[in-house]
Amino acid sequence: MSDILREGHRPASEAPLQSDPVLNDPVLARVAGPGSPFEIGLRNGIRQFVSAPPDLNLMIESARRFGNRTCVVDFSSDGEERRLDYDQFFAWRDQLVPLLHVRRGDRVAIAMRNRAEWLVAFLAVMKAGGVAVLVNSRGSGPELLAMLEDVDPAVVLADTDRADAVRDAGYKGRVLDLTKPLPEDELTRRAAEPAADAGVADPEDPCAILFTSGTTGRVKGAILSHRNVITGLMSTQMSGMVVLTNMAAQMGTTVEALIGQMPQQASLLVYPLFHVSGLGAGFLSPFVSGGKVVIMRRWDADEAARLIAAEQISMFSAVPTMLWDILHRARTDGASLVSLRNIGSGGQALPVNLVEEVHALCPHAQIGTGYGMTECSGAIAQAVGPDFMRRPAAAGRVLPMVEVRIEGPEGQILAPGEAGEIVVRGAQVMKGYWNRPEETAAVLTGDGWLRTGDVGFVDEDGYVFIVDRKKDMVISGGENIYCAEVERVLGELPGLTECAAFGLPDERLGERLVAVVIAAGNDGIDEAGVIEWVAGRLARYKAPTRVAFATTTLPRNALGKVDKIALRKLWPQLSGEQ
Template sequence: MPALTKEQEAAIDATLHAPGTLLEMREEVIAFEENHAPHHKGVKYQVYPNGPQTLVDLFSFPKATGNLDNPFLVYEDKRYTFREADEEASALGSALINDFGVKTLDRVCIVSKNRPEYAIGVMASTSVGATCVPMNSWWKTKELEYGLDNSGTKIVLCDLDRYKLLVPILDKLTNLEKVILFDDANAGSVEPHPKLLMYKDVVSKRRGDAMPPLTAGKDDNALIMYTSGTTGHPKGVVLTHRSICHAITCAVAHSIRQKMMAAVKAGKTFTPEEVDPKHFAVLLNVPLFHATGLHSVFFLSFVIGRKMVMMDKWNIEQALQLIERERITNFTGVPTMVLDMMNHPNFKKYDTSSLEAVGGGGAAPPSTMVKDVQSNFKSAAPLQGFGMTETNALTCLNDGDTYAERPTSCGRATPSMQIAIWDDNDKPLPAGQKGNVMVKGAANLKEYWRKPEATADTMTADGWLRTGDVGHIDEGGYLHLGGRTKEIIIRGGENISCVAVEDGVYQHPGVAECAAIPVPHPTLGEEVGIVVFPKNGAKLTLEEIVAKCEDLAKFECPTHLYIWSEQLPRGATGKIVKREIRQIIEDNKILSEQQKNPKSKL
């Protein structure tokens, strides 16, 4: 199918963003009340003035569209309509204000595996003007202590497994006033604590209460989401009500734009489809503490009015069972999950014909993904995207015919967002040239929580975000990624700080020097490799090293060990140069101990 001309695309955009429509775009300066966001000061962004501005607006979509009694959330044997979820969120919101004295922008943390109360907690906390902190449920006690202390969390909502990790630090966290424990059959065995309350008791007391009014503004903090980066401690990414809503509106605009483009290519007139929202169902197969799960699945479901079927951990056969039973239409996850399903021995036993879109982001997919999805799923179109927690997930999207035409691209910027490629001197590069990927738009983060230096390093004075990725943009405006400048490893969509890994490895007394590097993996994208120069010729094994990494979560621990016979390569400043280490490994085809002997892998 021939590509559209620039004039045709301009005409589509003029219709899509026409004045007075929901997707009208306008240039505006975002004026934060606080004076600690200099990278936003005086910067103009394209915004959607007629779209949702706060999460309360977003959560109100089912009522405004007459879908309140539609199915919303399915988890095991529990089922909620939008109305039932709203009523429970209202009860919890009332308790936060009236029973616990939560005030505007107070932090309410949720740390749990996926379960309905998690979703209810996000709705309640953000609807009353608190700042929700969805925390990594894989963290251990030390990491949780840092996150809760750094965020200044006042109220925690958690499941039993996470509560057990919190017990040793409950009295140390002076800002923490109450812990609300989700329902659990084993909760009765928990030792009483002055800060501990049961979720069912908290909600039952306020059943029937209306949701208290939102006291936060559209440019106030709605979320703090922690993400690993180049420093040892995770950074809290501050996302405002408007930035979240803007990202969701961008995704909706992209979807409509794609359909308009397809109609023009086919020589037809575009007419909006009248599809019953109950037709749509999405599988929540990634954690809600991820932007993919929270934004692309949870938040977007309110706008579409679709059913969300929740998994609390990834299980390939269970996912296939749920797709068949619940007639799932949309599957969004990291590429490894799609590959897992297609490669499962029982794949063909299950009816996956309801799927209409399969794909996601979080890690680079193999270029064969398009053909694999098209050949394995009867009716599903492949899709791929690019985004970060810092951009509210949805920055670039590639689906339909354009993905088939450009299977190595993660797409074009969603409407109103801008992407560019700069050199190391912050000069824009032309199409086709590889450089640093930059993003600008109203969906970008406000700041890193209590880290002005990190914010200044990441954001330019005129509002551009340094993503830490390297890539190029082709002549059609499509982004192609080609590596990263940040010291992070992305394992199955999960960011892992190289600094944190190295800190763990250095706990072993036989390690003189070490460097954490990514090791390519066919389905996870990357695994954690550790290059070690032993102290005084010590004989080291991966098992011994991992045993010393007590403060690392299991997914952060190294799975590959490279023994270096001499001091690790250094640059002019004396810093270890990982780029050179990786080049030496690549040029000399050096294998890790585990690649030499796969049976030795943990």
């Protein structure tokens, strides 16, 4: 637990809870009760961690105490290993800060694949008082350019591929390629003139902007404050402490003794760092807790299996696709998973047969799942170990720091077990979308409730079940693909008169994106050409896996919109798939 949390930062306006039902669980009441590092209070009617630091950089700085403990294991593009301890990592961060030339509140974009430089860049932006803008490194040059032009950053911190891509797309702003050696003359000059102290942020100051899309297919930057991000991190830490407290009780020991017996936590980072899951659970959470972060640039199941064994990975959180891949290696190639103690997944529901397979191969590991979103700084619901096994079909249990209600079509609050739109409130909820006041107002109410766009229900025990999505979105291999965005690009292909993109169930990917098109008057269009058209204009993972051609107009509902339910039923006939 971070020293900075023990010191206490309770504002006078944050009152401790006396009898909130969230503390009915006796274990949670001990972990989050008065005087504890995770003490929960109320501020403006919203639950807060009363001892939380106001500035994420204070939380980051507390990790200096881990000194020569291994911090990051990374592999360069040519396969050379890089192993950095906490002292080395902070030295690298401190060297970069004065090169940014930014002041508090300036936006700084980070456009890189997963690598050590990305982590250093984020920490440097926090130290300098900037706002980290996390762009989708898998996007095409024009997609990257659109995000940069939207936020107008003071500087872009990039790797070589992304630096070239944004320049080729026409970006004229300042770009610093962190994968090249830092200029010696600049380092010397800046060392002689240290950067001014940025001071301490206000908890409501913007901390990061993460991009997400809506049903219109337009990317939007969700603004997360320091309070948002810190609450998300501490909520994860608190959940871990509840699990440890239960384990200690079962073993007849204390939490302190149990922690003292554990080796350093080692996490395999596979989620993209521009995702909220990669930033929070994948990087910041293990970093501030003294863990070792082992970075993968891109998913490779054989390399992941090797790293799990070689680095004694204890925590592995991935989308179901990746879990299937690892389990296959263990079954067929004898890959060792003995070091794994925590196996988690998110982004889509865990298939029951996958849960059974994980439990059979890793009976010693705690299995968990979660449900969250960028706009909520991470998880809204989570379940680990016995909590998860009680309701493996659920997306998790509502976390203590979040209020969840289910609303009907007219905004009425529904009873437990009734399905409607999931609406949430809490200190994790974003401040809004960057430069999108109308779209912000469409999802955020005046009293802080966020409309998730997901349809589901909450049972009597607080478990969340996702039924459907109001948003027309496909989650394939853990990646969000917005059908409207793909349809917009399909609509630009000469000769296509109608198109529709939608998802189909897939055992490995969770869902796969397919499309149905009508190509009247252009006999030269074929399936491969349509797929390449999309792949050349959007990130490749957004391209349909299959394209079927219809000869009659697409089915439509009473409002004149394409009826995708009917199209799914027609898919076997249109595609020839059975």
